[in-house]
Amino acid sequence: MSRRSTRLAALCLAGVMLAASACGGGSSESDDGTVELRFGWWGNNDRADATQKVIDAFQARNPGIKVKGSYTDFNSYFDRLATEVAAGRAPDVITLGGAYPREYGDRGALLDLSKVNLKMDKIGAAALGNGKFGGVQYGVPSGVNAIATVINPAVFEKAGVEVPDGDTWTWDDFERITKELAGKLPKGTFALADPTRTDMLDVYSRQRGEALYTADGKVAISAKTLVDWWTMTLGLRDAGATPPASQTAELITQPAPEQSLMGRGLAAMQFDWSNQLTALTKAAGAPLKLIRVPGETGATQPGMWLQASQIYSINARSEHPEEAAKFVDFLVNSADAGKIILADRGIPANSDVREGIASVLGEEEKAQAEFIDGLTPKAGPPLVIGPAGSTDTPKILDRVNAEVLFDRQKPAEAAADFLQQVGTAIQQ
Amino acid sequence: MSNRLTPAIAPPEREPPLARGRRRRRRSSPSGPARDRIGYLFLTPWFIGMALFTVGPILASLYLSFTEYTLLKPPEWLGLDNYRQMLEDPRLHKSLAVTFVYVFVSVPVQLVLALALALLLNRGVRGLGFYRSVYYLPSLLAGSVSVAILWRQIFGKEGLVNQVLATAGIEGVSWVAHPDFALGTLIVLNAWTFGAPMVIFLAGLRQIPHSYYEAAEVDGAGPVSRFFRITLPLLTPIIFFNLVLQLIGAFQSFTQAFVISGGRGGPSDATLLYTLYLYERGFGSFDMGYASAMAWVLLAIIAVLTGLNFLFAKRWVFYGN
Numbered sequence: 251m252s253r254r255s256t257r258l259a260a261l262c263l264a265g266v267m268l269a270a271s272a273c274g275g276g277s278s279e280s281d282d283g284t285v286e287l288r289f290g291w292w293g294n295n296d297r298a299d300a301t302q303k304v305i306d307a308f309q310a311r312n313p314g315i316k317v318k319g320s321y322t323d324f325n326s327y328f329d330r331l332a333t334e335v336a337a338g339r340a341p342d343v344i345t346l347g348g349a350y351p352r353e354y355g356d357r358g359a360l361l362d363l364s365k366v367n368l369k370m371d372k373i374g375a376a377a378l379g380n381g382k383f384g385g386v387q388y389g390v391p392s393g394v395n396a397i398a399t400v401i402n403p404a405v406f407e408k409a410g411v412e413v414p415d416g417d418t419w420t421w422d423d424f425e426r427i428t429k430e431l432a433g434k435l436p437k438g439t440f441a442l443a444d445p446t447r448t449d450m451l452d453v454y455s456r457q458r459g460e461a462l463y464t465a466d467g468k469v470a471i472s473a474k475t476l477v478d479w480w481t482m483t484l485g486l487r488d489a490g491a492t493p494p495a496s497q498t499a500e501l502i503t504q505p506a507p508e509q510s511l512m513g514r515g516l517a518a519m520q521f522d523w524s525n526q527l528t529a530l531t532k533a534a535g536a537p538l539k540l541i542r543v544p545g546e547t548g549a550t551q552p553g554m555w556l557q558a559s560q561i562y563s564i565n566a567r568s569e570h571p572e573e574a575a576k577f578v579d580f581l582v583n584s585a586d587a588g589k590i591i592l593a594d595r596g597i598p599a600n601s602d603v604r605e606g607i608a609s610v611l612g613e614e615e616k617a618q619a620e621f622i623d624g625l626t627p628k629a630g631p632p633l634v635i636g637p638a639g640s641t642d643t644p645k646i647l648d649r650v651n652a653e654v655l656f657d658r659q660k661p662a663e664a665a666a667d668f669l670q671q672v673g674t675a676i677q678q
Numbered sequence: 679m680s681n682r683l684t685p686a687i688a689p690p691e692r693e694p695p696l697a698r699g700r701r702r703r704r705r706s707s708p709s710g711p712a713r714d715r716i717g718y719l720f721l722t723p724w725f726i727g728m729a730l731f732t733v734g735p736i737l738a739s740l741y742l743s744f745t746e747y748t749l750l751k752p753p754e755w756l757g758l759d760n761y762r763q764m765l766e767d768p769r770l771h772k773s774l775a776v777t778f779v780y781v782f783v784s785v786p787v788q789l790v791l792a793l794a795l796a797l798l799l800n801r802g803v804r805g806l807g808f809y810r811s812v813y814y815l816p817s818l819l820a821g822s823v824s825v826a827i828l829w830r831q832i833f834g835k836e837g838l839v840n841q842v843l844a845t846a847g848i849e850g851v852s853w854v855a856h857p858d859f860a861l862g863t864l865i866v867l868n869a870w871t872f873g874a875p876m877v878i879f880l881a882g883l884r885q886i887p888h889s890y891y892e893a894a895e896v897d898g899a900g901p902v903s904r905f906f907r908i909t910l911p912l913l914t915p916i917i918f919f920n921l922v923l924q925l926i927g928a929f930q931s932f933t934q935a936f937v938i939s940g941g942r943g944g945p946s947d948a949t950l951l952y953t954l955y956l957y958e959r960g961f962g963s964f965d966m967g968y969a970s971a972m973a974w975v976l977l978a979i980i981a982v983l984t985g986l987n988f989l990f991a992k993r994w995v996f997y998g999n
Contacts, residue, residue: 325940332961336749357750357964496945497835499855503940642963645942652946656857675963 285570286316287577290334290341291560292327294506294529296594303590308580315573317343324505328641335359335565342568343577346389346561349636349643351381354563355388356638361564363387366575369583376632377599380558383635390582391558393596396625397449398524398540405518409434416541424544425482428491431518441491442519443511444498446483446651448644450521450543454479456630457549467637469672476665480654487655495655502648508533524621525559525596528614537613540621542628552630556622559596597622642675743971748964760971770972772947773955780861780951781928784868789920792872796879797909810880814873825867826937830854833863854938857948864949867934875920882916883909914995922987929980932957952976 291301298321305317320341322330328350334340335354346354354360363370370378370390381389399416406413409431414423428441435441452462455471464470486492493501493511501510507526511517513533522530524540531538546552562581564574580587585606588598593615598604604619611619636643650668653659659667743760745753764770799809819825832838833853840850853859890908899907932953935943943950943958956976960969 329941329961332749332964336961336966353964354750357748359750493835494851496852496856499857499945500835500852503830503855503942503944639963645958645962648942648944649946652857652944656946658857658946 284314284316285573286318287343287568287570287574288341289317289319289343289345289577290327290331291319291321291345292324293321293594294323294508296529296532297321300590300592300594304581304587307586307590308577311580312573312576315576317577325503338567340565340567342565342570342574344563344565345392346563347559349640351389351561351563352383352635353638353641355383355386359566360388361566361568361571361574363390363564363575366564366571368575368579372600372602373582374556374599374601376556377558377596379632380635381561381563389558389561389563390578391596391599392560392562392582392591393525393558393593393598394622395557395559395596396524396554396622396629397453397521397543397557398527398621399543400512400520400522400527400530401539401541402512402515402518402534402536403539404536405435405439405515406431408436409518411518413539414541414544418547419541419544420548421482421545425485428486428519429489432486432489432491435518439516440493440511440518441486442517442521443501444483444487444492444651444655445521446479446647447521448647449523451476451479451647452555452633453543453553454545455553456551456555456633457545457553459550461634462643463634463636463640463676465634467676469669469676470634471669473662473665473669476668477661480651480661480664484654484661495652495657498655499652512538523557523559523596524618525593527618528592528594528612531614540617542625546628552628554625555629555631555633556626557633558599593618637676639676640672643672646671646675739970739973742967743974745967747966747970749966750964753967756967760968761975763968764971764975769947769950769955773943773950773952776861776943776948776950777929777952780865780868780931781925784865785921785924785928787865787869788872788924789875789917791869792875792920793879793913793917795872796876796883797905799876799880800883810877814877817871817873820867820871821933823933823937826934829863829867829934830938833859855945857945860939860945860948864931864935864938864951867938868928868931875924878920879913879916882913886912911996915997918987918991918995922984925983925987926980929976929983 289301289305291297293301298319301319301321305319308317309315321327331340331344340359344354344360351360364387368390370387373390374394377391377394378387380391381387401413403413411427411430411434414427419427431441448462451471455461455475458472458475460472460475461470483492487495487498492498504510507513507529510520510522510530510533512520512522513530515534515536520530521543527538527540543554546554562578564571564578568574581591582598583600583603585603588600588603588607589610591598592607592611597615597619598607608619646668650659650664650671653667654661654664742753744756744758746756746759747753795813799806799813803809816825830837834840835850835852835855837853839853843850851859854863886909890912891904894904894908930953931951935949935951935954936957939945939949939954941954941958943954952972953976956969956972959965959972
């Protein structure tokens with residue numbers, strides 16, 4: 251009797267185990283030999299739609315390859331990517347930007363692109379440099395970008411303040427104009443969101459002949475520059491030109507263009523990347539324009555620079571590097587893809603693609619192209635990308651900036667604190 | 679069929695001899711070692727899962743805590759450096775302070791709320807089942823991302839709270855993003871999940887014999903003294919159980935703080951719970967060795983506090999007999 255029960259129990263158990271193993275199937279290569287690639291990127295819903303169209307177009311041309319996009323907003327993108335890389339499950343094609351290509355490249359997570367078949371001869375040199383570290387090309391730029399002042403002329407008009415001339419305005423002009431706006435704008439509308447972000451510190455310090463980092467990977471910005479910056483932003487806050495500290499702190503947790511003050515039509519200006527113009531315009535529902543950041547003329551050197559807006563790189567552990575390269579090639583070198591993406595990922599870095607899409611560009615994309623064209627002869631030296639560990643800098647800046655805006659640290663203390671923390675982060 | 683299997687899957691615990699004798703007479707079920715074997719057999723899937731997904735990673739993290747591990751390169755042995763570094767890490771100390779405030783404020787508030795509502799519901803409210811479900815709901819929801827997002831909306835600059843305040847002519851700050859209040863919103867959120875302990879309290883209240891109250895009433899005891907002389911002493915095992923459970927749970931809170939602060943524990947680290955900092959070091963700064971060391975320190979903290987809990991329990995928990 252007991253043996254029968256045992257046998258019965260074993261049978262049930264076997265059933266359970268079978269059922270469990272059946273759930274765990276799935277592989278990256280399906281039965282018919284189709285290769286499946288994963289493509290990781292960040293952005294909003296509009297970008298998602300466009301990206302899916304590009305993927306569809308690629309798949310139509312390459313029946314043997316299936317591409318699965320996976321995306322989140324900018325803040326969570328890199329958290330998620332780190333987790334995936336750690337788990338060995340990172341996407342085959344990875345979108346990166348800023349200091350991240352170097353961060354991941356230095357740590358061996360990215361494929362040396364010379365090992366795959368990927369043409370880069372038409373890509374602009376300045377942007378291409380943003381994906382090259384230690385002599386190795388880890389990424390290809392999606393497009394060219396620059397930090398800019400986004401202007402909402404309607405808000406200026408409402409306040410009866412004249413839109414500044416981007417070619418001549420100084421930081422003094424900027425302070426004067428923002429404070430004038432503050433006095434005339436209705437409650438809840440601001441001259442701009444708190445402007446403190448690492449890109450602006452880049453511009454501001456470069457205008458003074460400094461930079462955020464030195465070429466050999468050390469902190470280069472001086473305490474005095476930081477103190478001057480925070481003295482200015484505190485003045486803006488006190489004048490009501492920027493929102494109260496707690497609102498600023500809330501805004502930095504919401505990076506989407508739709509949630510920004512500019513995107514909600516609640517700001518006259520915003521410092522942002524030029525490729526955000528389309529998304530911001532759509533969100534604000536009013537025509538916006540781009541002008542250069544203040545203080546470019548009369549500075550020691552121009553602070554603005556041409557930057558690869560996003561970098562496409564290939565996972566070093568990808569099982570299908572050649573297919574991944576094919577997809578990246580399509581993204582950056584094909585006019586068909588360019589016609590779908592337009593300027594959403596920066597003005598295309600490939601000169602042929604750029605010419606090819608000129609006729610189909612919309613109002614905002616044309617404005618971006620003009621802005622980049624106008625900036626190109628006037629831009630400062632290429633930006634020194636921060637060393638490994640420097641991807642912590644924006645978070646450090648957010649923390650220290652909160653200390654300043656909530657009056658918990660004087661600018662001088664904050665400057666020392668910031669320099670110390672960044673120094674520690676990039677040494678690790 | 680099923681009643682034949684029932685004894686087979688019962689946990690292999692020792693039973694009083696009387697029950698054993700009775701069972702032996704029922705011929706349909708196996709006994710002794712055979713029965714235990716079947717029990718363990720059924721436990722194997724769980725044991726495999728436990729070994730693969732719990733014990734393995736735990737041991738791996740112990741090893742990693744003595745190394746420098748950047749995720750992408752093999753770990754390098756460091757000895758006690760990570761632990762030494764923790765002594766001098768101001769953000770770690772800040773995160774400990776934040777976590778202790780969070781745990782030691784939210785857990786008592788939560789338990790008092792739970793007990794109060796359990797008492798209220800135990801007075802024979804009509805539709806008890808309905809109320810019990812309604813109050814229990816937050817416990818199921820509050821750990822979710824959606825509620826955390828909702829919280830951000832309620833306590834944001836243009837949120838519900840400020841809209842109510844605006845009708846009174848007060849202009850509120852963004853509560854989730856102000857260093858003085860942000861942690862408070864998290865504490866409120868955790869306290870709001872009083873449903874789970876409430877249900878357990880309710881069950882405990884039901885077990886107190888009614889005759890005790892009747893006897894006390896006859897002796898002239900008022901409601902207050904009945905509560906303090908009968909209800910509370912007899913409920914201490916339940917209170918203790920809830921306390922241990924909620925304390926451990928609160929130390930491990932992560933999702934709410936992560937979502938509400940946009941993953942950063944801000945503003946200026948005001949909501950930097952220990953787990954959040956651990957995550958940031960591990961996945962933000964690629965410092966898995968340090969993050970592992972932090973995890974083990976958290977384990978030690980929870981173990982010590984739970985140990986103290988049990989130690990002091992002897993003084994105040996009353997087990998009846």
